[in-house]
Amino acid sequence: MTLKAMPDFDYIIVGAGASGLMLADALGSDPHFGDKQILLLDKDRKQSNDRTWCFWEQGAGTFDNIVHRTWDTIYFAGKEYRARIPIEPYRYKMIRGIDFYEHYFGKLKGFSNLTFINAKVQSIEDQGHEVVVSTNKRTYTGSQVFSSIFDGTALTSQQRYPVLQQHFIGWFVKTRTNTFDPGTATFMDFSIPQKGNTRFMYVLPFSEKQALVEYTLFSEELLPEEEYENAIRNYLKQDLNCEEYEIEVKEKGRIPMTSYNFKQHNSANLLHIGIAGGWAKASTGYTFRSSALKVKKLVEHLKAERPLKSFDRRSxxxxxxxxxxxxxxxxxxxxxxxxxxxxxxxxxxxxxxxxxxxxxxxxxxxxxxxxxxxxxxxxxxxxxx
Structure with missing residues (x-):
C-alpha cells in the first residue's frame, strides 16, 4: 500500500486583491494557524494604484491607518429632491489601492508560514484528498483553496437570476479654479440624463481643486468608452462650471450585481471568495467592507473546522x-x-x-x-x- 503525499500547503489563496490579502493577513496573524503553511498566488505584484475602495463606517475602524480621505457629509441629487446630508455617526471613507497593497504586503513579509509567488493560475481542480492549482510556473497542491478568480460566463449563461453591472469610468482631475467642496462627497447625482438607464455622477473631492469625478451606471450593457468620458466632460462644464482642468489619472471598472448562487461553484475543499464568491453587495456593488466582514466569519468557520460548503448561508x-x-x-x-x-x-x-x-x-x-x-x-x- 502506497501512502499519498501530503499537499504542499495547508491553504492556498488565489488572488491578491482585497479579499485575498485580507484573508492572508487574517490567517497569518492568528496564532491558531501558526502551524499551517499558506501560499498566496497572483499574476500581478500589486505595485500600482489600480483602484480605489470606498465604504461607510461608524467611528474608528480597522483600516483607518491607510484611509486616504473621509467625508461626514454626502450630497444626493435626483429629479426633484437635492440635499447635502450629514451622515454622523458614519463617515464615508476612501482607500487607495497602492496604500492597501503596500500595507498588507508589508505585513505578510512578517509571517514565516506564508509564501507569496508571482504566477498566473491556469486551472484549479479539487481531487478530493487535495486541490491541484496549476500555474504558468509549476503546479501546487493544497488541502484547502480560496479562489478569487471570477468567471463571468456562468452568470451570462443562466436566466434564473437577473444580472446587472455597476460599470464606471472616473477621472482624477485638477482644476485651475476652486470647483469642489472638500467636505462633501457627491454620493449619487441623478440630475444627469438617464437615457433609459440608472445613471449617476459620483464625486470624491480631495481639495477645492482636486477630485475623483466618476460616471456610473447600474445596467446590463457597457457603453463605448467615449460615452462615459463625454458625460464626465459635460458634467464638469455644465454642472460644476469648470472648463479648465488637467486629468491626472483615469480609472475604470465593472462589478457584477446579481443574487446568483455563486456557492454552487464551491466544492468540499475549494471556496470562492470576493466577487467570485458573491461577496459584492448585489444591490449596490459595494464589496470592500462586505469582504472584510466575510473574512472574519470565514476565519471563525475554519477554526471550528466546519465544512467549506456550509459557509455563508443566504439571509x-x-x-x-x-x-x-x-x-x-x-x-x-x-x-x-x-x-x-x-x-x-x-x-x-x-x-x-x-x-x-x-x-x-x-x-x-x-x-x-x-x-x-x-x-x-x-x-x-x-x-x-
Whole structure:
C-alpha cells in the first residue's frame, strides 16, 4: 500500500486583491494557524494604484491607518429632491489601492508560514484528498483553496437570476479654479440624463481643486468608452462650471450585481471568495467592507473546522437585493425614482444600516416603505407566482 503525499500547503489563496490579502493577513496573524503553511498566488505584484475602495463606517475602524480621505457629509441629487446630508455617526471613507497593497504586503513579509509567488493560475481542480492549482510556473497542491478568480460566463449563461453591472469610468482631475467642496462627497447625482438607464455622477473631492469625478451606471450593457468620458466632460462644464482642468489619472471598472448562487461553484475543499464568491453587495456593488466582514466569519468557520460548503448561508437580505435587481432588470430607468424616494423619505444612517445588513425586521420594513412600494410588491408577486 502506497501512502499519498501530503499537499504542499495547508491553504492556498488565489488572488491578491482585497479579499485575498485580507484573508492572508487574517490567517497569518492568528496564532491558531501558526502551524499551517499558506501560499498566496497572483499574476500581478500589486505595485500600482489600480483602484480605489470606498465604504461607510461608524467611528474608528480597522483600516483607518491607510484611509486616504473621509467625508461626514454626502450630497444626493435626483429629479426633484437635492440635499447635502450629514451622515454622523458614519463617515464615508476612501482607500487607495497602492496604500492597501503596500500595507498588507508589508505585513505578510512578517509571517514565516506564508509564501507569496508571482504566477498566473491556469486551472484549479479539487481531487478530493487535495486541490491541484496549476500555474504558468509549476503546479501546487493544497488541502484547502480560496479562489478569487471570477468567471463571468456562468452568470451570462443562466436566466434564473437577473444580472446587472455597476460599470464606471472616473477621472482624477485638477482644476485651475476652486470647483469642489472638500467636505462633501457627491454620493449619487441623478440630475444627469438617464437615457433609459440608472445613471449617476459620483464625486470624491480631495481639495477645492482636486477630485475623483466618476460616471456610473447600474445596467446590463457597457457603453463605448467615449460615452462615459463625454458625460464626465459635460458634467464638469455644465454642472460644476469648470472648463479648465488637467486629468491626472483615469480609472475604470465593472462589478457584477446579481443574487446568483455563486456557492454552487464551491466544492468540499475549494471556496470562492470576493466577487467570485458573491461577496459584492448585489444591490449596490459595494464589496470592500462586505469582504472584510466575510473574512472574519470565514476565519471563525475554519477554526471550528466546519465544512467549506456550509459557509455563508443566504439571509433575507439576499431576497431584498433580488427584488431590486428584478425591478431594474425589467425597467432600468426606475433606479433614479427608487433611490430618490428613499433618500427623500429616510435618513442615510438608516439606509447604511440596512445595506450593511444590520437592521431588524421592522427597520427593514421602514426602509423599504420609503421606496415606491408598488414596484417592490409587483416584483414580489412575480417572484412568488
Amino acid at each position: 433575507r437580505f439576499w431576497f431584498y437585493d433580488l427584488l431590486l435587481l428584478d425591478i431594474l432588470k425589467r425597467d432600468n430607468s426606475q433606479g433614479r425614482r427608487i433611490f430618490e424616494s428613499i433618500f427623500k423619505k429616510r435618513s442615510p444612517q438608516l439606509l447604511f444600516k440596512f445595506l450593511d445588513e444590520e437592521t431588524n425586521f421592522w427597520e427593514e420594513l421602514l426602509t423599504m416603505s420609503g421606496s415606491p412600494t408598488r414596484l417592490f410588491l409587483d416584483a414580489l408577486r412575480r417572484r412568488l407566482f
